[in-house]
Amino acid sequence: MVAGEGQEEERISVEIPPEAHGERIDRVLASLLPELSRERIKRLIAEGRVRAGGIPVDAPRRPARAGERVELLVPRDPPLALVPEVRPLSVLYEDAYLAVVEKPRGVPVHPSPGHETGTLAHALLARFPELSRAGGDLRPGIVHRLDKDTTGLLVVAKSDAVHHRLARLFAARSVFRGYVAVVHGRPVPPRGTIVAPIGRDPRERKRMAVVAGGREAITHYRTLVACPSVSLVVLRLETGRTHQIRVHMRHVGHPVVGDPVYGYRRERPGAPLLLHAFGLRFVHPVTGEPVRAYAPPPEDFRAAFFRLCSPEEGTTARAPEDSLAPPAPPVQEVWLRVEKRLRRLVFGEGEGDSDSLRPGRAGD
Template structure:
């Protein structure tokens, strides 16, 4: 176990103990924190408190983080929509709702579990938890993802992402009517200091650039195409919120009153890169899934 300490400052006065600890432990969920409190791994001024304890300025928090249980990634027979495959690369059309790789809370049913069943070989550069994974898309984002089947292919694809020679284009439905055809958002992204479960535009964060094109305008909504120049966590979602056009259905960055869709209306429609061995330019396009198309049809009826 690792031991941690924190002295509560003025702006943290009155914050619930479990909520404050979530902000202090990147990647930990509220339920995980509450289990630590129940197991007496957390003390306030040397004594145990309940999850709903309101922290006071000057309180000394001490907590132990239990060692994570090792995860074993076993192949699972989960259907995959394979768009392209050869001895070096797999291009997958990931469905909405599927997590890309295992993590705490997602020990089964991920794309990696399905790939391990489908492929005999995947690159090992990212370790046993993320074999073959060169880049990710969020759980509720659907669309195209490239996967490396060996380390040589992985290194080539990763270099293309770094050098911005691989193309990734997304389509999204956003709140508000964008009254200009093109735009570029250049704003640094980092973990939100006020909520460690979110990303945000933060001074001193990592450089992030998103280009967008307006494809259609509907009452109160716009349909856009976004092209990533960088690949930060939640980049499109954070950038569109930053310019006051959050994604429809986004539970983390969008408004409560939104279109009826399970998760953000975001789809990775286009992917292109040079083949790691032959150098041939490969280009793939995949239209959004039915739920996304149904939303577009509904918006079209409103015009």
Template sequence: MSEQYQVEEQDQSKRIDKLLTDVMEDVSRSQVQGLLKDEHVQVNGEAVKSNYKVQQGDVITWAIPEPEPMELKAENIDLHIVYEDSDVVVVNKPAGMVVHPAAGHGSGTLVNALLYHCNDLSGINGVERPGIVHRIDKDTSGLLMVAKNDVAHRSLVEQLQQKTVERRYEAIVHGIISHEYGTIDAPIGRDPKDRQRMAVVEGGRDAVTHFQVIKHYDEFTLVECKLETGRTHQIRVHMRYINHPLAGDPKYGPRKTLEMDGQALHAKTLGFEHPKTGEWMSFEVEPPAAFRDMVDYLEERSK
């Protein structure tokens, strides 16, 4: 099935591989370059090279080939494991790492790393997503819980459905939020104008985000967001909806933003009941250096 994107004014003169990396969800630049090389991408009906600079009005069409049956390989990739026992693993995922394999790439993901570090992972989500209970975006850093067996997996999924899992994020957003606390209760679904994005839409799935201002800066605000639900791109979509999009967000943010590799979003707190013991477990990790450096920059700029 092919998809398409019409180049807008703000995309003018971007390299096509860079633009498609921003437009296509969970696909790396190298994977986009592979699609271009194999002529799975066309501009106005013709194949182009990775360095082609797009023009306003260009119609880009692509079709990701059906994946061949995937044999996942364990890969010795460094992982920051925050907690592990016989039932669950809590991992601090770095920004830039895809959670699980998808069409066009089967290596370098969190799943590949987990297969190397763990003897067993739950099989409920099939061979391509072993152990994966929930996910965070490629360029979002922070905490994820992973199930090591099916019993643990079912328990953690049920907790997510019952909205008892605690998930708190730090984010840098554009603009000065005028109130200290807020709740965004707005349904999320596919953007009817752009199928590569999510949006607040009538008839979408229920989505609730609570936020609290941590600090105001010159033209930006540092916030903590608490998820009540876990929709695709929820915080990114909700903050854009209230006109405070995330800094560095190539998909939902403005063109003029902070110089960052992806959105300024970090999953800092994760709490849940242990699937076997019922004990409440809570974990917290500081944002990565790039996020902290940007906060320091905003501090200096605001003096």
């Protein structure tokens, strides 16, 4: 692959591999060039910016031919500039070195094509202008990320030195990252560890999947509440791959409710993704003191759980450790017990510390 020297557009050249012979050329190019979506490639073809053997490609459905060289002229996107935006920002912890903030639903963590404004990064820069730039100018202070529709906690660094120290903590798997999700069905066994490598889905390059040769990915889970059609599970990440929880739960047959990418097609249109990062716990990289932060799931998460796991739906919701105790308590009472359990996982009060999410491995 080579790129041209022009300032206005980038020239990209690829060779069609033998195994792609006869497939639609737009599909082949999308798999070879994951940075370009299939829709973007279709637009480039319509604009006459894609040539095969020096001849313009006339249609996205044109069959690719093994060994032919295809050139694409891709207009360069204008450079993004991050301008601080004063927006509501929930800060759960802050000192001179770092902060822990809560990301709301529907807000991207940092700018990207199609999301040039209104991101968490814009709000962070307005609140903390001194943030680290170790991750790049468009990702001020950002050490780790959450998906746009995932809610919950993130830690941000105020200097490059702290950024690098936090990154080392994450790499060493020394940060407790707790999530809670509503998933379809009832996981069997009810607690376990999913060990399955994650990489690009070979059939759809914009998605991730469990694939041979992917990067190591480990997710610990435990069922807290079981209802007839859904379960409330608590999860802990040992690694941090893109879409890890969503891919792993789909892999074991229990996708997250409301997931438009990895979920079931019968999902309600506009239903929220029921995945929330409720807890962070780590040793402060400068002071050595423990840092703990907890954020309960947002109201739309709770409302969806009540609807899916209510007596009106014919459920028999069970609180943690109460699966054999009839009659089933009201779902609101169950939820109070769930929140107590989540807080224990963060603050380590008696049972329910992080070791309770380190079971024997299952679900490879």
